[in-house]
Amino acid sequence: MSQNHFVLREQEYGAFLSALRKLRTDAFAKVVFLVDKNGTLLASTGEAVGLDTTALASLAAGNIAATGGLANLIGEKEFSILFHEGERDNMHISVVGDRLILVVIFDRRSSVGLVRLRVRRASEELAKILVAAEESTVEDEGVIEELTEEDIESLFR
Amino acid sequence: MSFINYSSKEINCKIVYYGPGLCGKTTNLQYIYKRMNPDARGKMISLATETERTLFFDFLPLSLGEVRGFKTRFHLYTVPGQVFYDASRRLILRGVDGVVFCADSQLTRMDANVESVENLRLNLEEQGYNPDKVPLVMQYNKRDLPNIASVAELHALLNLRNVPEIEACATTGIGVFETLKATIKLILNDLRKGGR
Numbered sequence: 001m002s003q004n005h006f007v008l009r010e011q012e013y014g015a016f017l018s019a020l021r022k023l024r025t026d027a028f029a030k031v032v033f034l035v036d037k038n039g040t041l042l043a044s045t046g047e048a049v050g051l052d053t054t055a056l057a058s059l060a061a062g063n064i065a066a067t068g069g070l071a072n073l074i075g076e077k078e079f080s081i082l083f084h085e086g087e088r089d090n091m092h093i094s095v096v097g098d099r100l101i102l103v104v105i106f107d108r109r110s111s112v113g114l115v116r117l118r119v120r121r122a123s124e125e126l127a128k129i130l131v132a133a134e135e136s137t138v139e140d141e142g143v144i145e146e147l148t149e150e151d152i153e154s155l156f157r
Numbered sequence: 158m159s160f161i162n163y164s165s166k167e168i169n170c171k172i173v174y175y176g177p178g179l180c181g182k183t184t185n186l187q188y189i190y191k192r193m194n195p196d197a198r199g200k201m202i203s204l205a206t207e208t209e210r211t212l213f214f215d216f217l218p219l220s221l222g223e224v225r226g227f228k229t230r231f232h233l234y235t236v237p238g239q240v241f242y243d244a245s246r247r248l249i250l251r252g253v254d255g256v257v258f259c260a261d262s263q264l265t266r267m268d269a270n271v272e273s274v275e276n277l278r279l280n281l282e283e284q285g286y287n288p289d290k291v292p293l294v295m296q297y298n299k300r301d302l303p304n305i306a307s308v309a310e311l312h313a314l315l316n317l318r319n320v321p322e323i324e325a326c327a328t329t330g331i332g333v334f335e336t337l338k339a340t341i342k343l344i345l346n347d348l349r350k351g352g353r
Contacts, residue, residue, distance in 0.1 A: 005158060005159040005160060005161050005348065006158055006159070006160045006161070007160075007161045007163065008160070008161070008162045008163060008164060009163045009164065010163055010164050013162070013163075013164035013165075014164075036160060036252075037251065037252065038158060038160070038171055038251060038252030039171070039216075039232060039252075040160045040169045040232070042162070052199065052200050054199045054200075054218045055199060055200055055202050055216065055218075058202065058216045058218075058232065059202065059216075062204070062213060062214065062216075062248075062249075065248040065249075065251065066213065066245070066248065068248075069244050069245075069247075069248055143161065143168070143225055143227055144159070144161065144168065144345075144348045144349055145349060145351070146225065146349075147224060147225065147345060147348075147349045149346075151224040151225060152224070152341075152342055152345045152346065152349075154222075154224065155221050155222050155224060155229060155341070156221075156338055
């Protein structure tokens with residue numbers, strides 16, 4: 001993983017996705033998302049059709065950032081779990097490995113207790129994948145470094 | 158920090174529009190939203206007060222085509238400009254790849270511009286950035302209004318790093334896309350050279 005950018009390769013993406021799928025099944029959840037703290041969607045699984053996943057990722061990150069700011073004000077490092085209860089659907093948001101945000105959307109087929117339990121287990125798995133990815137010594141495939149002025153210009157034609 | 162996804166072949170970057178209250182940051186995003194092809198942009202999210210002042214941030218995702226087989230996506234954010242929302246501004250700067258400083262050209266807003274430029278430097282430092290290295294573009298907005306400072310005056314007061322500067326009128330769109338384009342170029346060039 002490069003210092004300047006967060007690189008997600010096929011292998012890590014696959015590992016994240018299979019952990020998310022398992023969590024979704026185990027927790028009887030509708031949708032599960034993995035987002036980075038800057039608000040970019042990494043992977044998702046479930047009934048995501050019709051959901052604006054880009055906006056959801058950005059707002060989830062904003063939510064964690066804002067509550068993190070609140071936490072600091074009372075001397076806490078952060079609030080690592082947030083739970084939002086709706087009329088039909090609920091949202092469980094948690095921080096994974098200090099860098100990622102796990103979002104689980106579920107309805108009455110599941111419960112907050114079950115989701116919390118399954119999220120705890122899945123978080124350990126996701127954190128391991130993240131650590132492995134960060135420790136990966138495989139060199140960045142260099143797509144950014146190889147960009148030319150012409151490539152950049154071509155975006156605006 | 159940009160995010161490169163080799164699985165979905167995407168490069169994601171974050172651009173933050175910074176500046177004093179009522180300088181036109183949200184108006185920039187609204188114009189881009191209106192003028193972009195709907196296929197190339199997502200929904201614009203505005204977390205604003207009842208009087209349409211930005212409370213937390215505006216968010217607009219854009220897709221700009223491909224380079225070397227990778228889709229380029231840019232997430233545009235604005236900060237709340239009002240002085241007392243400083244905690245929110247700091248949070249939004251996290252992970253930023255490039256900043257547009259939107260200055261209000263009106264003479265009466267010069268103090269607010271200077272304060273905001275200094276605030277940007279401080280907040281970038283707090284987020285672990287070198288404020289002299291972060292890709293930055295200055296936009297001198299509201300050039301259509303009377304009683305405005307000259308570009309030379311704005312330059313001397315605000316553009317201490319001598320970065321690209323663009324005159325704009327965000328309500329009519331003058332300079333809006335030029336600013337965005339200049340910022341994207343700076344970001345991609347910065348990433349290409351290994352960044353900060």
